[in-house]
Amino acid sequence: MARMNMVQAINSGLDVMLGRDPRVVVFGEDVGYFGGVFRCTDGLQRKYGEHRVLDTPIAEGGIIAAAIGMGVNGLRPVAEIQFADYIYPAFDQIVSELARLRYRTAGDFSAPVTIRTPCGGGIRGGQTHSQSPEGIFTHVCGIKVVMPSNPHDAKGLLISCIEDEDPVVFFEPKRLYNGPFDGDPHKPAVPWSTHPKGEVPEGHYTVPIGKAEIIRPGTEVTVLTYGTMVHVVESAVRLAQVDAEIIDVRSMVPLDVDTLCASVCKTGRCVIVHEATRFSGFGAELSATVQEECFWHLEAPIARVTGWDTPYPHAFEWDYFPGPQRIVAALNSVMEAK
Amino acid sequence: MRQSRLHVPHPPARPGEKPDFSYVQISAPGAVARPDTRAPALEIEHLGSEMVRVLDGQGQALGPWNPHLEPEELQVALRHMLLTRLFDDRMQRMQRQGRISFYMKSTGEEAVAVAQAMALRPGDMLFPSYRTQGLFVVRGKSLVDLMCQCLSNTRDMCSGRQMPIMYHWATGNIFSISGNLATQFPQAVGWAMAAAIKGEDHIAAAWLGEGASAEADFHHALTFAAVYQAPVILNVVNNQWAISSFQGFAGGEHRTFARRGPGYGIPGVRVDGNDFLAVYAVTQWAAERARASGGPTLIELVTYRAAAHSTSDDPARYRPKEEWQAWPLGDPIARLREHLIRLGEWSEERHQALERELDAHVTACWKEAVTYGTLTEGPWLDPLTMFEDVFHEMPANLERQREELGRLVQNRAAAAPPAHDADTQTLAGEG
Numbered sequence: 049m050a051r052m053n054m055v056q057a058i059n060s061g062l063d064v065m066l067g068r069d070p071r072v073v074v075f076g077e078d079v080g081y082f083g084g085v086f087r088c089t090d091g092l093q094r095k096y097g098e099h100r101v102l103d104t105p106i107a108e109g110g111i112i113a114a115a116i117g118m119g120v121n122g123l124r125p126v127a128e129i130q131f132a133d134y135i136y137p138a139f140d141q142i143v144s145e146l147a148r149l150r151y152r153t154a155g156d157f158s159a160p161v162t163i164r165t166p167c168g169g170g171i172r173g174g175q176t177h178s179q180s181p182e183g184i185f186t187h188v189c190g191i192k193v194v195m196p197s198n199p200h201d202a203k204g205l206l207i208s209c210i211e212d213e214d215p216v217v218f219f220e221p222k223r224l225y226n227g228p229f230d231g232d233p234h235k236p237a238v239p240w241s242t243h244p245k246g247e248v249p250e251g252h253y254t255v256p257i258g259k260a261e262i263i264r265p266g267t268e269v270t271v272l273t274y275g276t277m278v279h280v281v282e283s284a285v286r287l288a289q290v291d292a293e294i295i296d297v298r299s300m301v302p303l304d305v306d307t308l309c310a311s312v313c314k315t316g317r318c319v320i321v322h323e324a325t326r327f328s329g330f331g332a333e334l335s336a337t338v339q340e341e342c343f344w345h346l347e348a349p350i351a352r353v354t355g356w357d358t359p360y361p362h363a364f365e366w367d368y369f370p371g372p373q374r375i376v377a378a379l380n381s382v383m384e385a386k
Numbered sequence: 387m388r389q390s391r392l393h394v395p396h397p398p399a400r401p402g403e404k405p406d407f408s409y410v411q412i413s414a415p416g417a418v419a420r421p422d423t424r425a426p427a428l429e430i431e432h433l434g435s436e437m438v439r440v441l442d443g444q445g446q447a448l449g450p451w452n453p454h455l456e457p458e459e460l461q462v463a464l465r466h467m468l469l470t471r472l473f474d475d476r477m478q479r480m481q482r483q484g485r486i487s488f489y490m491k492s493t494g495e496e497a498v499a500v501a502q503a504m505a506l507r508p509g510d511m512l513f514p515s516y517r518t519q520g521l522f523v524v525r526g527k528s529l530v531d532l533m534c535q536c537l538s539n540t541r542d543m544c545s546g547r548q549m550p551i552m553y554h555w556a557t558g559n560i561f562s563i564s565g566n567l568a569t570q571f572p573q574a575v576g577w578a579m580a581a582a583i584k585g586e587d588h589i590a591a592a593w594l595g596e597g598a599s600a601e602a603d604f605h606h607a608l609t610f611a612a613v614y615q616a617p618v619i620l621n622v623v624n625n626q627w628a629i630s631s632f633q634g635f636a637g638g639e640h641r642t643f644a645r646r647g648p649g650y651g652i653p654g655v656r657v658d659g660n661d662f663l664a665v666y667a668v669t670q671w672a673a674e675r676a677r678a679s680g681g682p683t684l685i686e687l688v689t690y691r692a693a694a695h696s697t698s699d700d701p702a703r704y705r706p707k708e709e710w711q712a713w714p715l716g717d718p719i720a721r722l723r724e725h726l727i728r729l730g731e732w733s734e735e736r737h738q739a740l741e742r743e744l745d746a747h748v749t750a751c752w753k754e755a756v757t758y759g760t761l762t763e764g765p766w767l768d769p770l771t772m773f774e775d776v777f778h779e780m781p782a783n784l785e786r787q788r789e790e791l792g793r794l795v796q797n798r799a800a801a802a803p804p805a806h807d808a809d810t811q812t813l814a815g816e817g
Contacts, residue, residue: 073583099583105613110572110606117576117590120561121511123583125576137602144566145573152564154545155775156556190776213778258781302781 052248053240054225057199058088058164061206062126064252066096069124072210075102076111076128076164085130086166086225108138112163116146119159124210132167132219133179146215147190162209166222167195168276168323169355170229170369174362180275180324180355185217186300186333193300194257195219197278198228198245201298204255212257221275221323231280231371260304262311266293269317269382272308272334274298277321277370284375290383292319300330308334309341316347317382321375326354348385351378395634401702405712410688411435411642412658412714415442416449420667423675427653434645434654437688440663445724451667453505457731463504463662464726467496467719469744470520473529474693476748477536477550481697485760486536488550492517494660494692494710497718498623499593500524501665506591506619506673511577513561513570513592516551517623517691525558529751539759539766545775546767568594568601571620575610575682578618589676591619591669596643596686597628600636608684612650615681619672620652622684623659625691630704647684659687660718663725688715769795 052060065072074089074096080103083090093101104111108129115125129135135142142163150158169178185193192214196202202220209216223229227239240246263278268290273281274297285292293311297303312318318338320331331352338350353370361368398406413436420438421430440447455463474491481489492499499520503512512521522532534541536550544552554562561577564570574592581588594604599622611618622643626633636643647654653675657668665687672683690713694701706712726732759765773780773788780788 073580105606105609107606107609109602110575110610113569113572113603113606114576114579114610117573117578118580118583119576120573121577121580121584123580140566141569141572141603145564145569149562150778151775152544152548152552153554153556153562154543154547156543156554157562158778192777302777302783305782 049247050250051241051246052199052203053227053246054199054202054220055087057203057248058206058220059090059092060248060250061203062089062092063095065207065210066092066100068252071122071124072126073100073102073118073123074126074128075104077104077106077130079103079128084128086222088164089128108134109141112138112141112146112161115161116141116149116159119161120157124160126162126164126210129163129165131177132165132181133176135165135181142185142191142217143188147188150214151190158213159215160213161215162206163215163217164206165217165219167219168221168223169360169365170223170233170276172362172365173360175359178360180322182217182219182300183324183328183330186330190215192216192257192302193219194298195221195275195300196255196298197221197224197275197296198243199240199248200245201255201261203248204253205257205298207252208254208257211254216257219275223276224279228279229276230283231369232283233366255298258299258302258304260298260307261296262293262307263296264292264294266291266315268292268315269319269379270295270311270315271319271321272297273321274300275323277323280370280372281321281375284372284379287372288376288379290379292379297334303337305337305341309338312338312342313345316345318342318346318350319353319375319378319382320350321353321370323355323370325357326352327357329354348382351382353378395632395639397632397634397705399706399709400704401706403706405706405709407712407714410714411437413437413439415439418449418451420450420671423671423678424680427648427651430653431645431648434647434656435642437656437658438664438668439658439661440667441661441721441725445721445728447663447725451664453663453667453670455663455666457726457729459504460722460726461731463500464719464722464732465740465744466500466504466520466523467662467722468740469747470496470500470523471719472741472744472748473519473523473532476752477533478693478697480752484762485756486550487761488697489536490516490551490696491693492519494713494717495623495625495689496520497662497665497722498621498659498687498689501662502591502621502669505666505669507588509559509588510673511559511561511574511588511590513574513577513590514563515570515593515595515598515623516563517595518593519551519553521560522553522555522558525555525560527553527555527558527560529748530755533752533755534758537755537758537760539755541758542767545771547772567598568603570594571603571607572610574620575607575616575618578616579610579614582614582617587677589617589619589673591621593621593623595628596622596624596633596636596638597631599643599646608646608650608652611682612652615679617676617679618682619669619676620682620684622686623689624686625689627691627695627701627705629695629699642686644684644686652682652684654684654686656686656688658715659689660715660721662718662722690715
């Protein structure tokens, strides 16, 4: 076991796969010589050469299209989109091509592409460096969508994505790169070195796609969340002093309905928390699923705590961010409902 | 006082007006120099504004681009082009009879796909557009398979998931046709990059229409191809019309499409797309260059879309009916036939015999294809197969939905045994 932050864990996952599988290639804007703007690919080009770890033109549509062509030609491309906010020029290539290729050719062609992209706010990134567009991709048939919340899961899930036969969008909550952020920007930063999930095996291991994890067992209310908000929810639950079961969804497509709904059926209450905007956000799918599967066990309406339905405002970041205060209020309201 | 004005392009002629192709700059056959395949891109910019031509009006092959093919190869080429045309004609008629839902002909452009596929190697990967069915014909895909795709029947390579003509052929190294235009262009570059990364000498080739060259994907493809000097041939089929929009709406009024290549540092070659020999020679030149680490080539194939865009539009509403007759580069099949006749390797009688033979072949293929099902009369694929291939392994939510549809299908079958459903009955009635 080693101590790693999330950047080091992702780097280690790429390193392991580049070393194990000659088909793996890693590319994107600034990922080669420089090692990525967040350093996730640091040192990999030096180690594996510039035919395996490449810088690309600033053209997200071209990056994903090239990844598709490489995937069709037998490689296992890992493409980085520098910020999730920049992914939209590649939308057609992801939605109409990458996600559909297996289906439209009845399985004769496919491209096992992993798209890594940093998402989420809390870094003063304004509306072009803070978005959480995971929900948009969950609406596309044929592509898997995951988001780890810690170094251990980041490495294990990333390896699963690269080894998976289907395309995956791997969202990296960038506020968590250096430490588990609890939602209070005024507290001193906490590093991963003191967190149990900062312990990461150095070699190959996997965290399965499609499996949620119970972060904290509890009996009174279930909180469904993922990414940065896992840690914010943990903090809020301590503040609210409720015996909440916190579930890190981790994989949105496919979704671990059994784990999520077994918990809600047990606790009878459900709060859903994500950083992305609310309207048609992934929380809506979670809420509908819980309602369909757990209706007769519910003792209170399902509550959602999310980003407001506005673009991410630079100057008002902490009023926008769904912090512990709002989560505590939702927990209290759900607990009070009879 | 002057003020800014938009220039909204107009084609030289609309319905009722006299066709005018004076805007098409045409070089004399044999007149364009053939540079060494290792020539630096920026030293051969003339290839983007001139027009490589080999065949003259009398069926003679002239100049340095003559690929000097054997008569037997030319006869095979003629056969492929003619088969493509007769296949198109048959499928168009079958659409008019309501047997298939949609079709797109490549009439007048057969030399593009046929010559280019013949000039490439079987291991080279082809990324087709929707009007390059000749690629499948040259590589030997059975017409029955293509027809079954158009019929969405029980032998449909796409399992009933795609509109007609969206073919693919994995073992024949032909990629899947996308209805979203131009997406295949940068994908072909990625494929070619992978070939180079793996140290293989296969190259990729991709096709799109001049209209689709306006898409960002075109720019991505040329940028990536230039940056990495990928072994790829990028083909713009300039057939003058994108549905009802003439080539000026893709920027063709100001500069040839081939001349975009040098803007990226890529050779751009403009070729008479209805001249089988010229298309073959230019493709061979670009392939040799790519295989020897010389990087990509952009080829503009100047041709004319003789038929409608698809079975869904009537070209008489947006262009003069006489345009195809007035097209200065003629008919690719007639031109190769004249050449072979002039060589003493072909005759009108042999041509007519070949036409009869191929027509009978197309008829036989159609008769076989419909035994595997038609849109109107079945048999049909099991609708439950629609849930397969979304993912490599079916996730639980799709399994549940498949079960739900399975119950519906069973109940429907129990309620109304012989009929299929109302929509197909209507279609059958129209036929």
